[in-house]
Amino acid sequence: MTKPIEIHACGTRRDFLKYSLGTTAALSAIAGWAGVQDASPPVILENAGGLLITDTTRCVGCRRCELACTECNDGRSQPALSRIKVGRNYNFGPRGQRAGMHRSMGEFGNFRIVQDTCLQCPHPVPCATACPHDAIIADGMTKARVVDSDKCTGCRICLRACPWEMIVFDREASKASKCFLCNGKPQCVDACPAQALRFLAWRDLTRAVPVRQATVPLTKDGVSATCRPCH
């Protein structure tokens, strides 16, 4: 007994799940506050509406999520461009080989495969804050942090700003890219054969997930001016 498989077009918005955006009113009030003197928009982004949640006990390491990410969004198979990261943790886990092989994670360790996903950070959003061109913005619908490719110059500062190394660089376009939750229908979740990924309402995981890199303090004209009144 089978039912026809439901087909969703890649990147369509029609299946987008509506989220309650409780912070909208408060953010609007801040944005309207007149403390910002220069042309930069406020760096405070609305919280995202959704989030990818991973279950490392279920991940089987097939990497079909990485492939779905770039095949559905970019028309090519390219894990280096994927906005979900499994391959880099596949062999030895997120912390590499320093604890030894079998004392570590990954295929050569205790077999635990860790999927790295964008945490869709709350304010201050490291990648957006660091971008000298204000090219990382909250998507109009999902409020996911997305790269506005018209504004992105390909400077790669955001790649060093994300503590979780979740920004990728598209060499063909010479632009940065990041997880934009596939406009509300994440292809990675859809492609996972082990229910190891879920798409849930946003919550703040920035303190729960270990960082991957020391970030470089980067400021730009005007940004600190927007921060000072609050800090």
Add this chain to the structure above:
Amino acid sequence: MAEYYGWTGKTLRVDLGAGSIATEDTVARYRDYLGGTGIGYKVLWDEVPAKTKSFDEANKLIVAAGPLTGTSAPCGGRTSVTAIFPTVSPRELVATGHMGGEWGAELKYAGWDAIIIEGRANKPVYLAIIDDQVELRDAAHLWGNGILRATSAICQEMGPETQVAAIGQAGENLVRLATIVNSYSHSAGGVGGVFGSKGLKAIAVRGSGAVRIAADKKAWRDLIRYVLSLFGANNQHVVPSTPQPWAEFSSPGSRWTARKGLYWGAADPPVETGECRADDLNRMAYRTAKATYDLGPNAEPFTVRMGGCHSCPIRCHAHLDVPSVEKHGVSRYSASTCVGWGARNFFRSFPDGRRGMTSVEAAVVGRNLADDFGIWTNYGQLQRDFRYAYDNGLIQANLPAAEYKSIPWERYEAGDPGFLQEIYRRIAFKEGEFGQAFAEGSGRLAERWKFPDGYYKDRSSGWWKMGHPQHHAADEAGQSGVLINMMYNRDCQCHSHSNFIRNGLPLRIQKEIGAKLWGAGALDEGDNFTRMNPDKARFALWALLRKELHDSLTLCNWMYPLAASPHRSRSYEGDNGAEALLYTAVTGDKKDAAQLDLVAERIFALHRALTVRDMGTMDMRSRHDTVPDWVFDHPADVQPFTPGHSKMDRQDIEVARDMFYELLGWDKKTGAPTRAALERLGLEDVASGLARIGLLPG
């Protein structure tokens, strides 16, 4: 170079002797051979002189992915490693070792379809590939080490994401039964010694590039979901092993073993495999609970998860955590599938029985040693040979007394898994007569120790021919299985036929599907075999051509072809054209199933031509396409075609040969390809080449 879909367009040619590295256009040179084994056979035909031996400098290794590798074409993560193959006996001939894992996909992302390795390095080296930066690096610090240490050290040098395919000490020491291993548990059999003979410890790859897909994004995604919807469990078994509310049928032998109450017990916390409906594509990875299927119920609490190759949702490699094996000097972690767990078959018995915990430990200890030393099991023949030699007193008879005494046989008799350290170490380092003899592989071992006639004629030895065992032969598919087992120079490594026959569907439905694909006579009533007919020949040819196609595209021959599916709504039919749909979508080269089968036939014919050339005879029929006596003589007291027995008849198999050769247009008298057959496949140059050396019929 031009940009292509599917293919990266670049093949790497590495001359180890000269230390030179060159690039060729894959599509311009090899498109008619797809990739994988197709490129392998083509290079051997064009470039390696007839009668070259495995460890000669003139032998070449062709390590090749294919146009689908690296895409999400399900189960496309395989690599074919073709060479003049060390275990073929008495004369070394063309064959391929096949590996899954991550390596082939990473090669594609680095921008390469295949690597041709030639010559011999004057000191140990490894090949380091980071996208288009390719270099030979000194491997002096790696030589002498096992695969795990080599992999670890290379990853320290090149980064933790590097995919390393390395040989262990066995390959270095020119053990014929040697593997190359990538991604912890994915090995290609038989070719490790060829790497060793060339001084090549490993090929390490990191890629950041793309494989381009011709189809538009939505069409590709729809196709992937369609193909996945036809998938069953491992080996394309399409019904569950236990009755399930959603399933019309069940079959105890099926590998669709997930059910409520069956867990990945060592997941932290445990994960239930649970109900895995045929229409739930997000639970496919749980369908095949392979640890308990392979090792029995004792394995459940030690199962961390299932794993497998790049892009595969089926996950046939059981990943275990068995703390109790640490006392035997190996890691508690282990992963493998099927005969990869076969080390327990060295033993005559275990203190707690054949399916007890000790047998699980023996499987894990043996797997961990084999995949670190890099020793090939030859589809379990290594273990069967050991048992045959031990049980018949041949080890004692052939070893010097002191050496025999140095082996702790009391531990063997006690069923102590730690005894496996003795076996594997002696083979990897070719220690003594024991190590040297078993390192040689079945054919040369049997010759060296003068195994009695019974070895070749007795069913229990497993021997088929030319140094290799049977692999899904008469007992599963009658004459079709016999034909399939005749055609290669190693074990046939073909699963197209076996997957279908064992897919769990009622015979009535199998026969309905089979009638459409190969004709009404293709399948018999279980093991009530009937005489040869043309449909059986068509079934065998279909199985072989698809195997060759899969090893070239690459796709997994343990899942494809998708002749059946789990869906009653489709009358349980699969889609015989699934490979063609994937190939067309990825490459943009529009081919239907028949057109792609013709390409596969070209590749298959080239394998045959290479075999004719290197054996130096046209007479494949009686000198190559042989069948062991036990197929006709066992059991002695029943007649062929007695229900319940797979006993075949010699004259009937002659008819099978006739029908099979006729399908291909090969010469019936010799079984060699004719000029007409080769020209039909665009192999005029091969026909002329064979004619020049007097090996073309007619």
